[in-house]
Amino acid sequence: MTMLPPPANHSPRPELLAPAGNREKLAVAVHYGADAVYLGGSRYSLRAHAGNFSDAELPEALAFAHGAGVRVYVAVNIFAHQGDLTGLADYLCFLRDLKVDGLIIADPGILAVARRTVPELPIHLSTQANVTNPESAAFWEAQGVSRINPARELSLAEIAGLRQRVQAELEIFVHGAVCISYSGRCFLSLYLTGRDANQGDCAHPCRYLYRLEEEKRPGRFFPIEEDRRGSYIFNAKDLCLLNRLPELVRAGADALKIEGRMKSLFYVGTVVRLYRAALDFWGERGLDAPLPPEFAAELAKIGGRGQSENFLDTSPGTEDMLYHGIVANPDWTPAAIVRQAGPAPLVEARNPFQRGDTIEYLDQGLRNIPCRVLAIHDQQGVALERANPNSLLRLTLDHPGAYRCHGLFRQQKRPPATKK
Secondary structure, eight states: OOOOOOOTTOOSSOEEEEEOSSHHHHHHHHHTTOSEEEEEBSSSOSOTTSOOBOTTTHHHHHHHHHHTTOEEEEEOOSOOOGGGGTTHHHHHHHHHHHTOSEEEEOOHHHHHHHHHHOTTSOEEEOGGGOOOSHHHHHHHHHTTOSEEOOOTTOOHHHHHHHHHHOOSEEEEEEEEOOOSSGGGOOOHHHHHHSOOGGGTOOOOGGGSOOEEEOTTSTTOEEEOOSTTSOSOTTOBOEEEOGGGHHHHHHHTOSEEEEOOTTSOHHHHHHHHHHHHHHHHHHHHHOTTSOOOHHHHHHHHHHOBSOEEOTTSSSOOOGGGBOOSOSOBOOSEEEEEEEEEOBSSOEEEESSOEETTOEEEEEOSTTOEEEEEEEEEEOTTOOEESEEOTTOEEEEEESSOOOBOTTOEEEEEOOOOOOOO
16 A cells, blocks of 8 residues: 655654543553543533543543643533533533643534634544545534544545545544444444433443344243354454554554543553553654564453454454453453552552462553562551452552552452362
8 A cells, every 4th residue: 555645744653542531540541651531521421421520520630631741632522412502602611711632522513613612622523423534534624623533444544545635633543442333323222221322321232142032932032143152243342453553653643542431440551551652662663663572462461352453454354243252351350559659559459369469560661560469458557368349458569669659450360269
């Protein structure tokens, strides 16, 4: 594939854009190297069941991110009905006064109100707007859009084609969940549960386990099988373009976006950390340098639904689906998050571990530090043998590291006990 050079305003160092479903995930994303985060307020966001940020919480979130030099984009990306427009202009002015760095919008009506009300705020076009061709991209750019997140159904060649047509920035999804419906415009949730995905209330029925019931024999179920591998018939593997980042940069990507405002903080931290390390690696050694094997090893520890490159080269097939269950279980599980830094960190446990266990600290970069737990104390100084989830604990570890606030620990799962 022959590519023309990108426009003069294209940056060779793309922005790493991370999800921030709540304050805690925001802090972890910033800690592990995100250049920018996207989040939702309590209104107009397509992730109604993410933690989101109330109007009272948004100023503190902006101050925290901006204090770390991280940009904040706020999702105002529902498909609005007439009643949704009430109060929209006031909300947009509120976001302008907070000095957010951009608005993520899908609906043309919301875009029109934003252009009239807060013309100084950059508009980022959501993937929900389904930009699939250069003429569509040029149309949205003419409406005042400064960044386009095209449909996830585009190939690498098509992304490069958009780059040649518009001066607007291009933001490409590189990791995370893939909707079974076209760029997320799905009505399955609405029909099955009454929860409208296009109003931010998706119940994710594409991950459900389905069974077949014979009409005249209620209660008699038969498993639905596809390729003899199971009955999760809509369950797509996760998108993972880690190994294709140099090609995306050459094609003109200005921002690389990680999906997951509703994912766990461990997902956010580990994925941001991995992509930050990869971008830094290529920034230092050039885009032609092969990734060392520790990157693949780290990816395997993160887990998820397996990996697919989706439409980047060709349309996905059956190998890009996960039929046997909702997740591909990793061998590692979250252990704790650091709440107070220091050589004997105060942590919040997320899963049980015991004195004598080895847990792994995820340092910034891609440095993993195995640590043996020498002692566990509660906040009153009482020694414990076991860390229980959601408890605040002081750890004594055999590695005298500088454990930073918001850093993560994980633990390898124990093999199942064998029956005698």
